[in-house]
Amino acid sequence: MIVVLGTLLGMFGGVLTASPALASASGKPTRVPFPDAETFDLAAGMACSFEVAAQPVINKEFTKTFPPEPNGDVVVLINGRLVEQVTNVSTGKSITVNISGPATEVLHSDGSATLTVRGSSFLILFPTDITPGPAFLINTGRYVATFNAAGQATLISQSGTQFDVCAALS
Numbered sequence: 251m252i253v254v255l256g257t258l259l260g261m262f263g264g265v266l267t268a269s270p271a272l273a274s275a276s277g278k279p280t281r282v283p284f285p286d287a288e289t290f291d292l293a294a295g296m297a298c299s300f301e302v303a304a305q306p307v308i309n310k311e312f313t314k315t316f317p318p319e320p321n322g323d324v325v326v327l328i329n330g331r332l333v334e335q336v337t338n339v340s341t342g343k344s345i346t347v348n349i350s351g352p353a354t355e356v357l358h359s360d361g362s363a364t365l366t367v368r369g370s371s372f373l374i375l376f377p378t379d380i381t382p383g384p385a386f387l388i389n390t391g392r393y394v395a396t397f398n399a400a401g402q403a404t405l406i407s408q409s410g411t412q413f414d415v416c417a418a419l420s
Contacts, residue, residue: 380403387413
C-alpha cells in the first residue's frame with residue numbers, strides 16, 4: 251500500500267494524496283492508476299540508519315477519488331496490488347514485500363489529511379514527524395495517522411503486527 255508517513259508527503263508532492271480536481275465534475279468518483287507511487291530513496295537517518303531505496307516490482311494500484319463533501323473533505327480510496335523491492339543501498343541487500351493495503355485517505359480543506367490503512371503496508375516515520383521516527387515498518391493490520399498541512403505525521407492508532415524493515419536489511 252502506498253503508505254509512507256511523514257514529511258515524505260511533502261518530498262514527493264502528493265505521494266499519499268490525490269488532487270480533489272481528479273473527482274469528476276459530474277459528481278461521480280474517478281478511478282485512475284497510481285503509477286510508481288512507492289519509488290523512493292531515503293538518506294541514512296531518515297527511516298533507517300543506512301540509505302534505503304524502494305521501487306515497485308508489481309504495481310496495479312489505483313485511486314478512486316470522490317467529489318468534495320459539503321464540508322470540503324475529499325475521500326480517496328487506494329486499492330490494488332503493490333509488491334515492492336526495498337534495498338539497503340550500502341550493502342545491496344534487498345527484500346521483496348507485498349504491501350497491497352488497502353487504504354482510505356480523507357483530504358481536509360485546511361490542507362491536513364487522515365489516513366486509515368488496513369492489510370499490509372509501509373509505515374515510515376521520520377525524525378521530523380510529530381510521532382517521531384526514524385522507523386521503517388511493514389504494518390499488517392490497521393493503523394490511522396493524521397498529517398498536518400506541513401505533512402508531519404501523528405500516528406493515532408496501530409494494531410496488528412509490525413515487521414522491522416531496517417532490521418531485515420541490516
